[in-house]
Amino acid sequence: MDGNGANLVDDLTNKIEALETQEPKHNSLQESTHDVIIKQVDDDPILSVTSFEELKLNEHLLKGIYEMGFTKPSKIQAKALPLLLKTPPQNMIGQSQSGTGKTAAFVLTMLSRIDFNVQSPQALCLAPSRELARQIMVEVKKMGKYTPVITAEAIRESNMKSSTGKTRNEEFANAQLIVGTPGTVYDLLRKRVINKNNMKIFVLDEADNMLDQQSLGDQSIKIKNMMPKDCQIVLFSATYSAQVRSFAGRFAPNANQFTLKVEELSVKTINQFYMDCKDENHKFEVLDDLYTLLTIGQSIIFVQKRDTADTIARRMTEKGHKVINLHGGLSTTERDEVMDGFRRGDAKVLITTNVLARGIDVLQVNLVINYDLPLDLTGRLPDYETYLHRIGRTGRFGRTGVSINFVHDANSWEIVKAIESHFKREIVKVPTDNWDTIEGILKKEISKLNSNNNN
Numbered sequence: 001m002d003g004n005g006a007n008l009v010d011d012l013t014n015k016i017e018a019l020e021t022q023e024p025k026h027n028s029l030q031e032s033t034h035d036v037i038i039k040q041v042d043d044d045p046i047l048s049v050t051s052f053e054e055l056k057l058n059e060h061l062l063k064g065i066y067e068m069g070f071t072k073p074s075k076i077q078a079k080a081l082p083l084l085l086k087t088p089p090q091n092m093i094g095q096s097q098s099g100t101g102k103t104a105a106f107v108l109t110m111l112s113r114i115d116f117n118v119q120s121p122q123a124l125c126l127a128p129s130r131e132l133a134r135q136i137m138v139e140v141k142k143m144g145k146y147t148p149v150i151t152a153e154a155i156r157e158s159n160m161k162s163s164t165g166k167t168r169n170e171e172f173a174n175a176q177l178i179v180g181t182p183g184t185v186y187d188l189l190r191k192r193v194i195n196k197n198n199m200k201i202f203v204l205d206e207a208d209n210m211l212d213q214q215s216l217g218d219q220s221i222k223i224k225n226m227m228p229k230d231c232q233i234v235l236f237s238a239t240y241s242a243q244v245r246s247f248a249g250r251f252a253p254n255a256n257q258f259t260l261k262v263e264e265l266s267v268k269t270i271n272q273f274y275m276d277c278k279d280e281n282h283k284f285e286v287l288d289d290l291y292t293l294l295t296i297g298q299s300i301i302f303v304q305k306r307d308t309a310d311t312i313a314r315r316m317t318e319k320g321h322k323v324i325n326l327h328g329g330l331s332t333t334e335r336d337e338v339m340d341g342f343r344r345g346d347a348k349v350l351i352t353t354n355v356l357a358r359g360i361d362v363l364q365v366n367l368v369i370n371y372d373l374p375l376d377l378t379g380r381l382p383d384y385e386t387y388l389h390r391i392g393r394t395g396r397f398g399r400t401g402v403s404i405n406f407v408h409d410a411n412s413w414e415i416v417k418a419i420e421s422h423f424k425r426e427i428v429k430v431p432t433d434n435w436d437t438i439e440g441i442l443k444k445e446i447s448k449l450n451s452n453n454n455n
């Protein structure tokens, strides 16, 4: 690479590092300008608030929200919260793009429904992974910091110490708000460790995944069938396939519904690229080059299988890159340690499987690499929903992000083309053999995106 090329790489590096340090734009929310389609169950006018005060939330909750730096509701919060908080409660099937603040919408609703004088479970939230359940609990604790809420996490135990010093059963006996994964929650409900009788609100985050019969659907249905009849059911996700949506309608009957058009699904601030590799082996060489030649902020590399995650992590380490690796084959303690380290920024590169495709919110992540493209159960066709969730780990809440897909044969090329036409969003080709050109293209696209953001 000539001197000029090296300078350009530095430029790009600076640009990517600048993205890394972007402060949250709390006062200038950048969201889709196109409205979602809202289907309301009653004839009341559709409300949209412009401030959290308008929602008449408990003052202790407001204090928590402001301490988190939230100055005003995001678009989904502004429109969904007035419906979510209605009395008597109404069900909700909510959809909004990745990173637009769905968590706060349902966490505020859960915290608002709880009678703090009653010490038994009243709000239950399910998430598809322990990492996401733990993350939601962090949000609950921040938002509920000035309320007396008692919480418990229903995920498989790790060796990390309980912060309360209570036994697990004691924790669940008087917990008012529980967040967990379906298997553990079902087990605790079945053993009556979790008392369901006073449950007022049942939330499924990543609802399409939680209702998918080939995934977590069975457990979610069993849990829902244990809830009291008048329990409010709230579903949220960035994606719903047509099939899951019709099932969701039965799971949460008479629900207010927010639906995005397919061309609105993909976040505009995530710039999508693909790199044409010669074969499977060449993918690793390109990955190595990427991390050698560009200093990238925090990034996530997605692969399809646990074995691949282990292999890539080992080979990257051998090449001198500092990477960490998280998948479902690790122990719960290892998973927690890896995730906490990544959140702290101790490690910049996380190699993982679809276990972390959904919901994980690490604002500094500015690059997502699909080392293996997400495939459905046939192993040959694209998994559109997972693609959108994976790239949605960057570009959160108005920030700019980059995603790079590795293509290495005719099938993977067809998958990228199918994804491009499905979401109606261009995936730009970058070469794999000329690093001056590569960074030139990335730089041009990123600056185009930045100037669009500033308009």
Ligand SMILES: Nc1ncnc2c1ncn2[C@@H]1O[C@H](COP(=O)(O)OP(=O)(O)OP(=O)(O)O)[C@@H](O)[C@H]1O
Pocket: 024, 026, 069, 070, 071, 072, 073, 074, 077, 096, 097, 098, 099, 100, 101, 102, 103, 104, 237, 238, 358, 359, 360, 361, 363, 392, 396, 397
């Ligand atoms: N009103 C707000 N003001 C400022 N920041 C906010 C606000 N609401 C949410 N955020 C922040 O935006 C980020 C993304 O929010 P969140 O994780 O809830 O997105 P999401 O819609 O659930 O995304 P995903 O579909 O990927 O799960 C978080 O860091 C959150 O703290």
